[in-house]
Amino acid sequence: MKIIKISSKLSFIFSSVVSMIFVVYFGYKGLMVYFVQKAMDDTFIGGSSSDITVTLWFAISGVMAFSMFLFFQFIKIKDTSSQRTIQKGIFFSWMTATVALIVFLPHYIYFILLTFLATIISFLSSITLKRKISDELIIKKETLSEKEIYLLQKLAGVKDPKK
Numbered sequence: 001m002k003i004i005k006i007s008s009k010l011s012f013i014f015s016s017v018v019s020m021i022f023v024v025y026f027g028y029k030g031l032m033v034y035f036v037q038k039a040m041d042d043t044f045i046g047g048s049s050s051d052i053t054v055t056l057w058f059a060i061s062g063v064m065a066f067s068m069f070l071f072f073q074f075i076k077i078k079d080t081s082s083q084r085t086i087q088k089g090i091f092f093s094w095m096t097a098t099v100a101l102i103v104f105l106p107h108y109i110y111f112i113l114l115t116f117l118a119t120i121i122s123f124l125s126s127i128t129l130k131r132k133i134s135d136e137l138i139i140k141k142e143t144l145s146e147k148e149i150y151l152l153q154k155l156a157g158v159k160d161p162k163k
Contacts, residue, residue: 003131004124008083009075011125015090016071018118022064022111030057080136084129087122094119 034054074086098115101108144152 003127005128005131006121006124008087008125008129011087011090011122012071012075014121015094015118016068018114019064019068019071021114023061023068025111026057026061026064030054030061033057080129080133084126084133087126087129091119091122091126094122 037051037054071090074083077083077086094115098112098119101112101115105111
């Protein structure tokens with residue numbers, strides 16, 4: 001069985017694109033609710049509506065914008081074990097978002113598919129990083145470190161070759 005290899009950079013970029021889509025959509029919904037609220041305030045005499053709906057749409061948009069910024073920052077991390085830990089967190093976050101969308105907003109099929117695809121990509125990226133880490137450990141075990149070489153030379157009674 002051939003395993004699909006997905007780099008962590010691709011996973012971070014895809015997650016940031018999905019977050020960007022959410023930012024645009026939730027910002028749009030927030031603006032529409034804001035304009036409807038203002039129109040209702042102008043129409044009804046003495047009518048005051050709650051700002052909580054507008055605040056929630058913009059708050060969700062802001063959180064997704066912040067996560068998009070974080071995904072772009074995660075690309076800069078070079079340590080594979082740190083990347084794998086981050087990929088696990090991203091996987092569980094997207095999985096939670098997918099389940100929440102299915103439960104609370106099942107009519108948003110495209111958003112459910114986007115978050116599910118982001119979940120799959122982050123999961124495959126985590127598996128790829130796991131294999132990369134195990135390969136790096138095997139390579140490290142096959143070669144001796146400088147200190148190990150020095151100690152073996154001392155044990156064998158070889159003079160220091162560097163001098």
